[in-house]
Amino acid sequence: MQQQSVCITGVGIISSLGTDLKETISSFEEHRSGIAERRYLQTRHGSTFPLAEVKYSNEELATRSGLDPRLSRTILLSYIAAKQALDTVPVAALPQLRIGFISGNTVGGMDLTESYFEDFLQDPQSGDLRKVMNHDCGKPTDFVAEKLGIGELVTTISTACSSSANAIMLGSRLIKSGRLDMVIAGGVDALTKFTLNGFNSLMIVDTEQCRPLDSSRVGLNLGEGAAYVVLTTPGIAQLYGLTTWCKVAGYCNTNDSHHQTALSDDGIGPYLAMTGALKDSGLTPSDISYINMHGTGTQNNDSAEGRAVERIFHPHFPMLSSTKSFTGHTLGASGSVEAVFSAYAIKEGVVYPNFKFNEPVEGLSIRPETAFKRNLSINHVLSNSFGFGGNCTALVFSKV
Amino acid sequence: MSTYIKGAACISTQATLDESLFLHGPASAQSDRMRCIEPDYSQWVDSKQIRRMSRVIKMGVGASIMALQDAGLEQPEAIIAGTSLGCLEDTGSFLTKLVANKEEFLNPTAFIHSTHNTIAGQIALFFGCRGYNSTYAHRGTSFEAALLDAQLLIEEARYNNVLIGGIDELTDTSFAILQRFHAFGTAKCSAAGEGSGYFVLTNEKDDHAYAELAAVDLFSGGDMQRIVGRAKSLLEQHNCTADWLITGASGEQNEETEHYTHFAEGLGLSGKSTSYKSICGEYGTSAAFATWLAANMIKRGALPHWLGIAADPKCILLYHRQKNNHHTLILLKAC
Numbered sequence A: 001m002q003q004q005s006v007c008i009t010g011v012g013i014i015s016s017l018g019t020d021l022k023e024t025i026s027s028f029e030e031h032r033s034g035i036a037e038r039r040y041l042q043t044r045h046g047s048t049f050p051l052a053e054v055k056y057s058n059e060e061l062a063t064r065s066g067l068d069p070r071l072s073r074t075i076l077l078s079y080i081a082a083k084q085a086l087d088t089v090p091v092a093a094l095p096q097l098r099i100g101f102i103s104g105n106t107v108g109g110m111d112l113t114e115s116y117f118e119d120f121l122q123d124p125q126s127g128d129l130r131k132v133m134n135h136d137c138g139k140p141t142d143f144v145a146e147k148l149g150i151g152e153l154v155t156t157i158s159t160a161c162s163s164s165a166n167a168i169m170l171g172s173r174l175i176k177s178g179r180l181d182m183v184i185a186g187g188v189d190a191l192t193k194f195t196l197n198g199f200n201s202l203m204i205v206d207t208e209q210c211r212p213l214d215s216s217r218v219g220l221n222l223g224e225g226a227a228y229v230v231l232t233t234p235g236i237a238q239l240y241g242l243t244t245w246c247k248v249a250g251y252c253n254t255n256d257s258h259h260q261t262a263l264s265d266d267g268i269g270p271y272l273a274m275t276g277a278l279k280d281s282g283l284t285p286s287d288i289s290y291i292n293m294h295g296t297g298t299q300n301n302d303s304a305e306g307r308a309v310e311r312i313f314h315p316h317f318p319m320l321s322s323t324k325s326f327t328g329h330t331l332g333a334s335g336s337v338e339a340v341f342s343a344y345a346i347k348e349g350v351v352y353p354n355f356k357f358n359e360p361v362e363g364l365s366i367r368p369e370t371a372f373k374r375n376l377s378i379n380h381v382l383s384n385s386f387g388f389g390g391n392c393t394a395l396v397f398s399k400v
Numbered sequence B: 001m002s003t004y005i006k007g008a009a010c011i012s013t014q015a016t017l018d019e020s021l022f023l024h025g026p027a028s029a030q031s032d033r034m035r036c037i038e039p040d041y042s043q044w045v046d047s048k049q050i051r052r053m054s055r056v057i058k059m060g061v062g063a064s065i066m067a068l069q070d071a072g073l074e075q076p077e078a079i080i081a082g083t084s085l086g087c088l089e090d091t092g093s094f095l096t097k098l099v100a101n102k103e104e105f106l107n108p109t110a111f112i113h114s115t116h117n118t119i120a121g122q123i124a125l126f127f128g129c130r131g132y133n134s135t136y137a138h139r140g141t142s143f144e145a146a147l148l149d150a151q152l153l154i155e156e157a158r159y160n161n162v163l164i165g166g167i168d169e170l171t172d173t174s175f176a177i178l179q180r181f182h183a184f185g186t187a188k189c190s191a192a193g194e195g196s197g198y199f200v201l202t203n204e205k206d207d208h209a210y211a212e213l214a215a216v217d218l219f220s221g222g223d224m225q226r227i228v229g230r231a232k233s234l235l236e237q238h239n240c241t242a243d244w245l246i247t248g249a250s251g252e253q254n255e256e257t258e259h260y261t262h263f264a265e266g267l268g269l270s271g272k273s274t275s276y277k278s279i280c281g282e283y284g285t286s287a288a289f290a291t292w293l294a295a296n297m298i299k300r301g302a303l304p305h306w307l308g309i310a311a312d313p314k315c316i317l318l319y320h321r322q323k324n325n326h327h328t329l330i331l332l333k334a335c
Helices: A021-029 A058-065 A073-086 A091-096 A110-122 A138-148 A160-176 A193-201 A234-239 A268-281 A299-313 A331-348 B020-024 B047-052 B055-070 B088-100 B108-112 B118-127 B139-155 B172-178 B224-237 B257-266 B286-300
Strands: A007-015 A099-104 A154-157 A182-189 A225-232 A246-255 A290-292 A319-321 A380-386 A391-398 B004-011 B079-082 B133-136 B161-168 B195-202 B211-220 B244-247 B273-275 B315-322 B326-333
Touching (some): A007 A021, A007 A073, A007 A331, A073 A110, A073 A182, A099 A138, A110 A193, A110 B088, A138 A154, A154 A160, A154 B139, A154 B211, A160 A182, A160 A225, A160 A246, A160 A331, A160 A380, A160 A391, A160 B139, A182 A331, A225 A331, A246 A268, A268 A380, A299 A380, A331 A380, A331 A391, B004 B286, B055 B118, B055 B161, B055 B195, B079 B118, B079 B139, B088 B108, B088 B172, B118 B133, B133 B139, B139 B161, B139 B326, B211 B286, B224 B257, B224 B315, B224 B326, B244 B257, B244 B286, B257 B315, B286 B315
Parallel strands (some): A099 A154, A099 A182, B079 B133
Antiparallel strands (some): A007 A225, A380 A391, B161 B195, B211 B326, B315 B326
């Protein structure tokens, strides 16, 4: 069966680095990380952990998007980014195309649920039901899909930190199978006490700016955001005058099958995902120009992922970095946030740095980029996303 | 490449661990809430592991093992789960401590088991399966999305078999909250239910196959003309005429009842349909129960006697309308 190829023709993104792609790239150019002192999240740990918050309150996001400020922050962020992406498609094209919406997230509307729960625990009949209506992972997806007028598949993937990478993978596969013409694929997660305290109970959150891929790393910084890409075929891109940013060259989803939260020491899941994605793309390690590492900054991830990368690429490492040193770990959104970075890297010939770096992970020779660079020839980018539950996904994007 | 259902297992609020449901018919819900009839998990899982598994994980692992055994397989190659609310017990437990302890002295166990993909992740751990693994958490269409992904994997020839299930648990907390939204156990809404329905899909047809999974279709919006038209196209595309319809109608008389009646009429299937939620209860992944029922009907070559109609269904269409106007169609054919 001759397989259709799939490309990215537009993006949408909002994170601690800015409310759109332009602001995001400026942050990299000006070496400005989004990780800062807590401003919005109501938590007892506000002065302990730096957070990568989107620098707007719910009221401000609501005004920006024309939505109700009482909605879950997850919905607000998702809508802003998804609309940016869909807005890159000419309105006249929309009724002609079978368009699906696939969004990944980990905790849905938990930001509201956790405040509902305070009332609920006092009295199960109390609590504003509007808060808990937003709870499930599917609600933000449904809300946004309806606003965008999506008429085909609408679904939510929840595979922890690889959710939105899997959304992009599924979107591509559905287009290749001929079931859809276009998919807005990506993900979202808003900061919540639930996740901050959850990760803290695992003792993997840094009280300072995180240092991914560095021997001194002690943990991650949590972030929030949303990002979506427009996936479609080259034929449709041409027909409607859409700009082709890059091709989704290949992908692979594996399970590390070692432990609920920790990756195996030798990173077998990541290794299989990366080698699988390379094979799926018909590429060899030496073809890769840049790796956007999952690089959360935890002891476990960076050494497991690092070992896997070393095993595949040593001694000829491509340029690589963890942009989580700028965006924090946006959980369900991270795969698509980094897919947007990858697509832009190919389109504009740039590479992203780690915010700070001194010494490589113990026993490894991986040195990330330390400065944002332009005017490069970036042909193939490998983007990694690994999550709880052993979920590992690697995506490869290529210049068309 | 065609996709076949080779193994199927269902832990549900009815007697589905063996032939009982088919032989004796469904028990009616005694109240507004139905609980699963669960197997003895210790027959497959050692006591040390069982102690560490929450109930929903046991339901997932248990149904997976039964489905694989049914398919004559030891190992799954890929694992996909659909769950509308995920691991509620652990989510509720962590949230409760979070609030009660004011964000201090929190134990990570409940948190790490609360993520939706824990079910598929724990099943992968149990079998040591490193293949494709994904979880869909999208309300009342979670199972159908998982099923579509599984069918894609088979079509792509990435794997020879895929383990796919739909699972949701009902906890005291979730029932207390959901009750404020739904009039469970009344004419407006079936009793609240729960369940774990797992299937093994393969690319091989053999004597053991239940049915061919011809199509899984998810779409949004549109009027009755679009919905019936879509179902008709699907049937045409797969060269079959539906002889039975299984619907996700909940309760006997509400604003949706007419919708399903018109849909059946549009396809010439009036009087030839069953609603599954009146049997298994109302919950997000009840379509897994429906698919299990349909697959068994085709395999047995007969409708269960308690439906009161004699027929040998060769092509069963399943239709569910999730609120917010999302529609799912599943088409099973005798093979």
